[in-house]
Amino acid sequence: MKVAIPIWNGRVSPVMDTACRLLVVEFSDSVEVSREAWDIPQVNIPYRVSFFIDRGIDVLICGAISHQFERMLSASGIKTVPWFGGNVDEIVTAYADGSLQNNSYRLPGCGRRRRQGMGRCRGRRTELGRYKQFEEE
Amino acid sequence: MANTSIDTTKIILDSIADGVFTIDREWLITSFNRAAEEITGILKEEAIGQRCSDVFHASICETSCALKETLESGKPVINRTAFIIDAEGNRVPISISAAVLKNKNGDIIGGVETFRDLSTIEELRLELEKKYSFHDIISKNSEMLRIFDVLPSIAESDSTVLIEGETGTGKELIARALHDLSLRKDNPFVAVNCGAIPDTLLESELFGYKAGAFTDARRDKPGRFAKAETGTIFLDEIADVSPALQVRLLRVIQERTYEPLGATESVPADVRIVAASNKNLENLVQSGEFREDLFYRINVILITLPPLRKRKEDIPMLTNHFIRRLSNLRKKLITDISPDALAALVSHNYPGNIRELENIIERAFVLCRGTTIEIDDLPDKISHRDERASAKISSMDDIEAAFITEALKRNNWNRKQTAEELGMHKTTLWRKMKKLGISNPD
Numbered sequence: 403m404k405v406a407i408p409i410w411n412g413r414v415s416p417v418m419d420t421a422c423r424l425l426v427v428e429f430s431d432s433v434e435v436s437r438e439a440w441d442i443p444q445v446n447i448p449y450r451v452s453f454f455i456d457r458g459i460d461v462l463i464c465g466a467i468s469h470q471f472e473r474m475l476s477a478s479g480i481k482t483v484p485w486f487g488g489n490v491d492e493i494v495t496a497y498a499d500g501s502l503q504n505n506s507y508r509l510p511g512c513g514r515r516r517r518q519g520m521g522r523c524r525g526r527r528t529e530l531g532r533y534k535q536f537e538e539e
Numbered sequence: 540m541a542n543t544s545i546d547t548t549k550i551i552l553d554s555i556a557d558g559v560f561t562i563d564r565e566w567l568i569t570s571f572n573r574a575a576e577e578i579t580g581i582l583k584e585e586a587i588g589q590r591c592s593d594v595f596h597a598s599i600c601e602t603s604c605a606l607k608e609t610l611e612s613g614k615p616v617i618n619r620t621a622f623i624i625d626a627e628g629n630r631v632p633i634s635i636s637a638a639v640l641k642n643k644n645g646d647i648i649g650g651v652e653t654f655r656d657l658s659t660i661e662e663l664r665l666e667l668e669k670k671y672s673f674h675d676i677i678s679k680n681s682e683m684l685r686i687f688d689v690l691p692s693i694a695e696s697d698s699t700v701l702i703e704g705e706t707g708t709g710k711e712l713i714a715r716a717l718h719d720l721s722l723r724k725d726n727p728f729v730a731v732n733c734g735a736i737p738d739t740l741l742e743s744e745l746f747g748y749k750a751g752a753f754t755d756a757r758r759d760k761p762g763r764f765a766k767a768e769t770g771t772i773f774l775d776e777i778a779d780v781s782p783a784l785q786v787r788l789l790r791v792i793q794e795r796t797y798e799p800l801g802a803t804e805s806v807p808a809d810v811r812i813v814a815a816s817n818k819n820l821e822n823l824v825q826s827g828e829f830r831e832d833l834f835y836r837i838n839v840i841l842i843t844l845p846p847l848r849k850r851k852e853d854i855p856m857l858t859n860h861f862i863r864r865l866s867n868l869r870k871k872l873i874t875d876i877s878p879d880a881l882a883a884l885v886s887h888n889y890p891g892n893i894r895e896l897e898n899i900i901e902r903a904f905v906l907c908r909g910t911t912i913e914i915d916d917l918p919d920k921i922s923h924r925d926e927r928a929s930a931k932i933s934s935m936d937d938i939e940a941a942f943i944t945e946a947l948k949r950n951n952w953n954r955k956q957t958a959e960e961l962g963m964h965k966t967t968l969w970r971k972m973k974k975l976g977i978s979n980p981d
Binding site: 410415416417419420421422444445446465466467468469470472484487509510511512 | 579580581582585586589590592593594595596597598599600601602624626627628629630866867871872910
């Protein structure tokens with residue numbers, strides 16, 4: 403299972419669409435076996451998706467991501483876990499021990515009911531079942 | 540008293556259409572107005588105390604953060620374009636300005652960022668571009684729009700057309716538009732650059748040859764006229780054709796037949812001829828370099844394309860068009876050009892016309908490291924790097940003043956000519972000169 407996280411200054415990169423660097427962590431039975439960092443080519447979204455496919459990424463944990471990018475990743479069989487932020491090492495640990503849904507890692511504005519006309523992010527289930535559907539308040 | 544002042548500030552900030560937020564020295568958000576909530580889709584309560592990049596999600600957060608720049612330099616950043624990703628995952632185009640915040644002692648305590656939603660403006664821009672697009676040709680210049688108006692009638696007529704215009708003005712695009720609008724549109728369009736093929740080869744290239752016509756001619760080879768049969772042939776740089784070949788072209792136009800090299804019989808030619816020249820053919824006729832009879836045969840309908848320096852109002856639209864096209868072609872994520880870079884592009888004279896502008900943008904694509912082409916990504920002759928270093932331009936007004944002054948100098952301070960060149964009314968130019976404090980040195 404290869405999990406990718408866009409990184410910037412030791413934190414999850416704020417915008418997946420323009421992120422420059424990617425950390426790829428390989429897990430085996432919830433245990434980290436290797437990690438590697440790559441420069442993400444500064445190219446259009448379809449080519450960025452190819453970059454993910456070429457590296458065999460299964461799951462992407464990221465900050466903000468556009469619908470367009472998320473849909474293309476999804477169509478390529480890559481699970482996206484968006485709207486997370488914070489220290490990268492903590493996110494990796496939280497993913498491994500199943501505590502990623504902890505509110506402290508969610509970006510502001512994620513999963514809350516807001517005034518009419520404002521959005522909310524949608525949770526979804528990964529293969530490991532670690533990312534449960536966010537409940538609206 | 541202090542509380543009243545804070546409340547008043549809050550009311551004012553919440554009543555404006557631009558998003559405004561402030562940060563402290565730790566990059567944590569300290570205030571977030573109502574428009575910021577609307578544009579980002581994030582509530583103030585959720586934003587306050589969070590890192591600005593975790594709330595704002597701007598395309599420039601990592602590579603060219605406006606707040607970081609203003610905190611480092613102490614100078615404001617004005618109108619930097621980017622996009623944010625709102626809480627619903629939509630890309631929202633925005634324009635960002637940033638400045639430092641100081642306390643009573645003058646110490647920097649943080650920064651303020653204002654941002655404007657450009658979605659509507661972007662939609663209008665695209666609508667406008669559609670309105671000013673005609674078969675891959677983009678222009679809002681009155682002369683070009685007149686050409687767009689008459690092209691369908693010219694295309695329908697099937698007459699021979701001569702397109703005159705400097706190199707790089709888009710003569711082939713006009714020829715293709717004529718073909719696409721004509722009844723021959725489903726048949727071939729064949730372009731020949733007469734200036735690029737040696738005269739000895741051009742004849743066989745145009746008319747083809749029969750087997751045995753010369754050594755190595757083992758089999759028949761159809762020429763470009765044969766390939767263009769029932770379609771359109773575009774003879775670019777026709778002024779470069781030798782006098783001997785001019786005679787043969789004259790026969791094709793007059794008799795609608797031609798003879799391949801080594802042939803004993805004429806071949807009929809059902810081809811529409813569109814010729815083009817970057818030189819004034821009438822002048823070449825007068826100097827004896829071009830046959831008068833051929834000139835009158837091809838000059839049935841004349842289309843004269845204005846050079847780019849005479850249609851400067853098109854430069855922003857063409858620049859955006861090239862950025863979008865190259866972004867797809869080069870797979871590179873560049874979405875915009877900075878205002879000062881655009882001002883520098885508009886002030887250039889373009890001896891190489893639209894092709895030169897395209898090459899400049901292509902070069903900028905190679906050098907650009909962010910998502911916006913900056914003035915330093917342009918060639919020195921356009922960015923005037925050395926002059927800028929000494930002039931220390933500090934605002935858009937300075938850039939506009941420098942740009943207008945340069946145009947006035949070019950036109951010997953003739954306001955009417957300058958206004959025409961800049962695509963504005965002379966009253967507008969006079970008003971701008973007054974506002975920017977520009978006066979004739981004489």
